[in-house]
Amino acid sequence: MADLEAVLADVSYLMAMEKSKSTPAARASKKIILPDPSVRSVMHKHLEKMGEVNFDKIFSQKIGYLLYKDFVENVCEDPVPQLKFYEEIKAYEKIENKEERRKVARDIYDNFIMKELLSNSHAYNEESVAYVQKHLTKNEVPTDLFEPYIEEIFAHLRGDLFNRYVESDKYTRFCQWKNLELNIQLTMNDFSVHRIIGRGGFGEVYGCRKADTGKMYAMKCLDKKRIKMKQGETLALNERIMLSLVSTGIDCPFIVCMTYAFHTPDKLCFILDLMNGGDLHYHLSQHGVFNEQEMRFYAAEVILGLEHMHRRYIVYRDLKPANILLDEHGHVRISDLGLACDFSKKKPHASVGTHGYMAPEVLSKGTAYDSSADWFSFGCMLYKLLKGHSPFRQHKTRDKHEIDRMTLTMDGSSLACYPSLFCGTYFTLAPASSTA
Template sequence: MIHKLENRAEKIDPSHFELLKVLGQGSFGKVFLVKKRSGRDAKKIYAMKVLKKASLKIRDRERTKLERNILADVRHPFIVELYYAMQTDGKLYLVLEFVKGGDLFTKLSRDFMFSEQDAQFYLAELASALSHLHSLGIIYRDLKPENILLAGDGHVKLTDFGLSKEYFEDEDKKAESFCGTVEYMAPEVVSRKGHDHVCDWWSYAVLMYEMLTGKLPFHGRDRRETMNQILKAKLSMPNFLRQESQLLLRDLFKRNPKNRLGSGPDGPERLKRHIFFKGIDWNALFRKDVKPPFIPMLSGGKTDETDTHWFDNEFTRRTPRDSPAVPASAGANRLFRGFSHNDEPEMQMESKFRNEVPDGFFLTNVPYDGNQDKTFHTQFEMLNSIGKGSASEVYKCQHKTTKKLYAVKGLQNEGMRDDEIQILLRYGQHPNIITVKDIFIEKETKDTFTVYLVTELMTGGELFDKILRQKQFSEREASAVMKTITQTLAYLHKAHVAHRDLKPSNILYADESGDASTVRIVDFGFAKQLRHENGMLMTPHFTKNFVAPEVLSKNSYDVSCDIWSLGCIMYTMLGGVAPYKISEGDSEEVVLKKLSESDLCLSGGNWNHISASAKDLIQQMLSLDVKQRPSAEQVLDHEWIRNGQNLSNSNILTALADPLSANRLIGTSIGVISQARGDKTNLSLKTPAASGLFLRRKKKERG
């Protein structure tokens, strides 16, 4: 169960919720509007889905349990959030966020069709949600207007994961179930030839077609004829649609899933770069900074959390009553072991990492009934080392069931900083921040434990390595990369988070496309959220070539230290070498002297081919006077970023006298590790056989 941990001793059950209204009812149960009676979230309004165990068929029971697990794992601004899950002998309870704007089906029925601009907005938010699900190894399988809710602020919320399924990377292990709403099914689902997550992009195309035309692309007189049309009929494309819309529809309506837009490792990024989505700022969209085309009118006003204006009054006028249910069979109850949470005293050790985890986030190895032995090594296979982070070695790993590849680093509590986990959990869903996929907290001794942090795997490589591999890089591309990094910094700084170790090796590409939108900021081992009254930091954490002078001078500093580092990255990207000629052997005093006394070289060599506006921005970011240094928002407003599309597209790599030497210098620069952490930075991830927990278990087995 997904407790909010306001009190580990509190056992959540249905009596903790006051029934307010009935929102809907089906053959398996009801959905209520409820209010929490007590706890940290007392008086908060939720939607509570109540299912009768005895009414669920065996297949539906399994799907309900999977729905609970998926919703527990997922946190995304455009996906409905699960807060609690619980059960009694006869019923299952899922407590979800209350989305009070109704569903897209109602709006589409009323409007008949959407303008292409309105459709672009809804489709962009849905693409963001689906891409996130697919990155977690989840096929949604039931995309249709009825399952897309509109929040009170007008943004979409994907709901109803009853037909969702985990998918496998192996082509031989595709899902084979015939499920979903037939008009939205992909050909490979209809033909039962096996399907993976790409089937969702066909359903997405059907939804897009319906939004833009007011009708379904394939719809026969009966189920059989509809299925036959999906498999064989020619797509009818209305002439009134813009060329961009027609092109996207044709790219999505590919009967061979391998040719369908959205397939392949870079499929979601290619879809986002499609001309149909021109003008969409995906970062702003994720932050909900893009204004929705429609805000649902609420009869009780925006402040009325219990407003049900957009729900059918056939249900809302009924008296809410959670009637008794027949107890389920022993077999059914065995299946739902682990659906509810069982408080364990030994979890107190973990509480300090969970107290500030965002609502709805789920730690995989939280012990619950029937799941006591779920550990990193039972779920993942450790593969090769892929690098070293600020606090430990980073390894590639593979999920044993889905076969998806991830990255993992192991952190021991003696040298571990709580901030890294908390910051990644709070802000890691940003599209340009590395995403945490799973966390395992495993006791080694009475007082020690190891945290395994599983994240998405960056396959595109480090920023500068990627630039030099492609042998073509222009000032226009540099501006696009800088814009993505700066937008991400602006997002962090708005939340008063300083990264404190921004450098080229901590900026990676998610895939091989090289597109600026796929850049991710990684390694938050030094990151800190400012909490003091004066909003300043004191501890000097840094990498020499990219450290701001105020950090080295042991004075207080703030998030502007990241702007200095950003300036160093931009300088190195355009000039081919790091600024100020800092070497690996330089002491902190020597580095500070070079920063304070050396002139910034912006002439000669490669700089003869760089624009004046680029040099101006670098000078501003590398200002020794912190007060004169621009904020991330001000950097975004600089003409070099704002008008980046107008910059030269000439290859600046050819201007380097010796690009290979420059690359070696960069490699040396980014390999410098701060000494501020002492020996605790030398932690490495050991094999399972080296784990005390593993040895104790083997001893127990032999005994």
């Protein structure tokens, strides 16, 4: 009977996945209704108080970006080529094939730089032009080829143009969406919950489908009784805060982000990005060690995820293969932020993490540390995926005290290649992000 229930749960889950891929909104059973436009004045005051009425904050949000683009394209009387230039640059940065990137780079240069140079209308810094021309002359097309132009584009978009946007109906629509977001009250009835796809110390993770959009998510349900019994209230609250901090902006594709959060009488629920590809620890145990090419690809994406956290003054503190999940396209995401910590005001000194991956400064009680601890864990993780075992687990020891002692002393022949791996990791692997 249990086997039959498992089969039915799998079929239900797979059917929901298929539906979500084919026009999910058209199949939705609920519709989103925006509040009256009159909420603009109240929301504007609230957003001003929170420091949210500025170009950078609004442009980094998906709905803010789309409405700003709508304003530029359909409301502004004068053309704004800078936004199109920005979109072309972002599309270029995502191209994996070098030959295709070379062609697109040339098209961008011809359409947005050379054309303006010939008409004496190029309003950008001469250093930016020289940087692009130098690389194209050498037939080089790094992913950051047009990076010098980004800040200059933003300087134009955040000026008088942004002030006009704030006075427009498009900003009113933005306020309506923010009001809806602020007052949204989700319950279990807003989701179709399917089979369990993971388990943790405080609860389970389910595959689910949101009723009003038809989109699939992972629902992490933490049992309140279990949290209280294990005295995990601080951990649960911390994970909620950390997820809120990293789940902002449009450039965080390598972290499992949170879209919604709510609670029921007996559960705390986080609605997260759905990951169907398993984790790197599972793939290591099933298929053996990774080769260098595979490792460069995954490492580059993990680097970008860590940098996204570190820019927000968050140290992750639990980097290991089991916490690196894969999506259905084979890209990785960092998951489980329960041990992450904000170090913007005060550096942490707690000894937390997984033995064999914790940096010496984390193990040293009372020693303050920052995001550098994650790069130590990153080197340990790469070693594990390339060699099949931790650099500090000699003779397959499972003694935590022995592992910690080796970490603090860097003792043992297994560390022969570790220092060069760790020290060179960031600089040798970071350019590989162009292939990620």
